[in-house]
Amino acid sequence: MTDSAIEVRGLWKVYGPKAERLVDSPDADLPRAELEAKTGCVVAMRNISLDVAAGEVFVVMGLSGSGKSTLVRCLTRLIEPTAGTIRIGDSDVTGADREQLLAIRRHKVSMVFQHFGLLPHRTLIDNIAFGLEVQHVSKPERRAKAEAILDLVGLAGLGSRKPDQLSGGMQQRVGLARALATDPEILLFDEPFSALDPLIRRDMQDEIIRLRREVNKTMVFITHDLSEALRLGDRIAIMRDGQFVQVGTPEEVVGAPADEYVRNFVRDVPRSHVVAVDSVMLPPADSDYCGTVPVGTKVRDVVAEVAGSELPVRIVDANGVTVGSIDRVTVLAVIAGGDLVSAGQG
Amino acid sequence: MAVASAALSTPARMPRPGLGQRLRPFAVHAALAGIVIAGIAIGRDVPSWFDAHIQSKIDQAYHWTVINNTTHWLFTWVFSPISDTIRWSTEHVLSFLQILRWPGVLIVVGLLGHRTGGRNAAVVGVTVMSGCGFLGFWDHTMITLSLMLVSVAVALLIGIPLGIWSGLSLRAEKVMRSVLDTAQVMPLYVYILPLVVAFGIGDSTAVVATVIYAVPPAVRITSLGIRAVSETTTEVGTSFGCTGWQLLLKVRLPLARRPILLGVNQVIMMAFGIVVYASLIGTAGLGGDVLTGLQKVNVGMAFAPGLAIVFAAISLDRITTGQRDERSDVDVVPTQRQLLLRRPGVAVAAGFAVVAVVALVAKLLGLDHFPASLTIDVAKPVNQAADWVSRNFRKGVPVVGGTGSFSDFVVVNLLNPTRDVLQGVAWWLIVAVALAVGLVSGGWRLGALCAGCFVGIAALQVWDLAMDTFSQVLVAVTLSLLVAVPIGVLAARSDRVERALRPLLDVAQVMPAFVYLVPVIFLFNVGRVPGVVASVIYAIPPGIRLTTLGLRQVPFAPREAAISFGATPRQELVKVQLPLATRSMMLAVNQTIIMVLSIVVVAGLIGAGGLGLETIYGLAKKEIGRGTAAGLAIVLLAIVLDRVTQAWGNRSQLVTRSSRH
């Protein structure tokens, strides 16, 4: 089929008696309270399908109760899905038996948890080596590996401490190190930085960006923080009531919200930081240009040019061919708000 | 039931609406109406035909064992080998303790204490253990200790795996719960003779009996500990591909270490609590010394070995469950020598070497017995104190009169009216009331259980005795709470009070009731009141502990809010702390009831009559059936009271929870 790293089709999770009956039934569309009164069931996740490409960072964003944590847990069947299929690489997760499932969890996928989930009775080294220990890697080998990873996350020399001696940010570095130690193909993050204060959170996001450059893993990242999603995600899925409302690149989500819900969400995001010039560009201008930028430049980066001149800015592709232009009106429209953007596009 | 047993138990499941719920009011009315109609037809008293014939069946079974215990395979192939193994163990533990001699034993105590709990535990362990020697009971303490070490080890070997199982499986927990209740509340007098017939006199039966009594807290607390490991942490294990075993060994057990240590503590306390009974069946040691003192009605003579029992228990507890503060010693750079000693093999070998050298030196110096010149005679001053108290408190105390008139007051104004009501009304009315109370407290299941238990008591043909005991339990529980709650509040407000109370509570919990029976009788006259008083002494420690714990666990935020609104300390207590501590307080009530019920038999020994006296007949007259029927009735009473109060606790928890969100 595809060469995506993760492939999910028609995934459901329903809590309650005879949960499987609700899958694809009309009842599933009832409002939550009504459904619970009628069947005693709660639908946590309905009919989710997604593909994550190898090396991609896929962010799932939603408010609490939207089903995003359920989704990430279903990927390795920490929560057993009610219906649907999951494939990770060439492994069929939903069809896996116990041994296969253990192998997937041990070698292919690692997870970073919201509250770190460090084991308080172990030193940092032993916490990081936990995944290897579970795989029965010998003690010297797993210690050596753990030491190396400890360096990678910037905690060199602290290996013999216990978790409760570290700050939250440092603890989550350990959580990250633990996930990296087994050298998995896929990293899952369940709101890993939501318990950290803003400055540390930003540091950690930088850490992820750096790691991504260095280790190039496929990542599924759960968050309720839109700016975090926009910063880290190649693609973002907005989730609400157990469903994906919109899946797209950051600029698609910000630039063209699929519905009112998403629009409300992204309203306060400075669009010019997200939207690339080529997604709002006009045809090449007849006039002269006041400057030239490559495709992919964010709108905010041409503000200086158009502010100092009446002329538009030329947009060129990788080969230097002019593909379009952007003028002051369009830039202002992007900065000003959604409606004008679509107007500009139209 | 152990302290904190239900502290973390799962809350009642939210009922799911459905057909059952809509039918329930009808079912309830129908059941109540049925009871009343059937009751009126049957009459006020339990009819003689309503008899489960437990007594005669048990008597026949017992007679069969007595006749066949030398020939039947069950005895020759099952009980005898177990018995031989236990006897072999206790004998070897004892001779090991004797080889060590007293200096060696004290060194072992010190080293173990140091290892588990640091210097503090070592000092306390050694000091308290040598107290047994100063009392002049070193040799007998070693005999008792050998018995206890084997009992505690067996109880933990059985209790912890069962606890793990019940922590992992709700069904296992459900099944075990009733078994554990029975093991804990069924008076030892009921089954001690059958055990003797099966396992023989002496250590083996003593160990088996102790294990039966001490296993329940080990199971309960281990199970709670396993359940309390947060799901987020176990999820981490699962996500990294742990198998079930790996999850248990690498995540659950290490994280449940503290509760499991609490379980060890409770096992030790429980085991030492029945040392005296063990001496009834041919084991030497401190228990026998207590009984000898009791036999001579000599308070001091019973008190000294009783205190030695308490010392041995506390010492063992401190060195096994000591808590080292693991954070403190990390930043200190260890010296070369410390590093050497941290290698596990080296430390153990060094320990062995020290112990061996000390034992050898002790042997060469001929230190076979604890030096007699160091012993302190506590019997005489204790007797003097007891005499003084008896002389001065019994009567002639201004205003209140004295313990004698207090006793008469309790009999005439509390015990008699309660008993007369319980015995006076028709038995089926009590069944109906039990049904109603159960229903209101925890739903129709609980109602059915309560009613069923009382019907069971009727079928055991011990109704009037049970109502007599029930009335005493109610009075004892009320008095216990009246004492325990204020003290608990005081201890929660002052660290100093709490620290001062801790050893006293340990003593009250482990000191054999036999020791204080005599002064209690002297003060309160033979009858039900000394029984009530003994129950109160025994039952207040958990009541105080849980009250203090509950109040201290109340988060500071709501208290701070109250203070900011100008609440006085009293208002803060009454309007914020107590309501928020309701769950813990209900647990205190629950534990108090269970404690009172588990000492009913002791009350029977000092004139309380009722079911307690009836169970004594199991041993005293070999009427095993009669004792069993009474014992089962105590268990049924305990189940009703336990489940109802737990339901109250769970409900108050739900209230607190929802109010916090």
Next chain:
Amino acid sequence: MNIRYARSTRWMVAAALIAVAAGCGSAAKSSSSAAGAGITLAVNPWTGSAVNANVAKVVLESKLSTAVTLLPIDENATWPGLDAGSIDAVLEVWPSGHAADVKTYIDEKKSVVNIGLLGPDAKIGWYIPTAMLKDHPELATWEGFKDPKNAKLFATAESGDLGQFLMGDPSYVSYDEQIIKNLALPLKFVVAGSEAAEITAIKQAVADNTPLLMQFWQPHWLQSKVALTQVTLPKVTEACLASAAAADGGFACDYPVDHLFKAASAKLATKNAAAFAFLSKIQLTTDQQNEIAAMVDGDGMTPDAAAKKWVDANPDVVKGWLG
């Protein structure tokens, strides 16, 4: 470094082993070159029982080279011990409390044998503090209790309007309820639950000079410490004894005299015939037993020392047991 660790560890372990071995050697009990197999005698928790057992132990060990272990044990748990042979003999059985054991183990299973009377007789009865007779001489016999006014002297909070009759250890035989009912006495039967509880009640009554009516017996060490008087009950008759045997509830007379006896495990005769023969023969008179008991209870000697002293002072009596 590693080699040094290993070496020091080895040293320490070696030292430990040597020391433990040395300790073991000394702690092993010196086994006596006994002629007869060692035996175990039960000691039930009262002075008389301790006295008899210790006297037997002194003689068995000095004259018959038989090592004796004394086992303190509850009297009811003694019987399964005799049955299994883990107890070889008990020298003071009060028949009134052990009718069921005699039936089960001696008559039916035959694993325990009656090896004759110990000598002293025992008697259960109704007692009051002697001091009470000064004001109420009529209470010396049961008829004095027919008067409700007299009976009410004994009333307590527990007994209400009736007089209280106190029973002690529930393991003793008790016809008291039947006696009260059949003689129509205005008394209420109350069980103290244990001997200790009863003795405390007696001490308390004597100390306060308050009335107390109870079941008690002799010989008992308390009898020499406080003055108690036995209340005369109707004479024992054949009809009364028959009624007790039939358990028809018609008992209405005094308690019969208990002849204290000795019991042994059936295995003892083959295990150690000499000891069996000696134990069958040993007897003490009431005076002799009281004499030794007084050394223990009165003079504070250990039962062991008292027995040695008495055996040394009475070689003729001892010779009679051995002959």
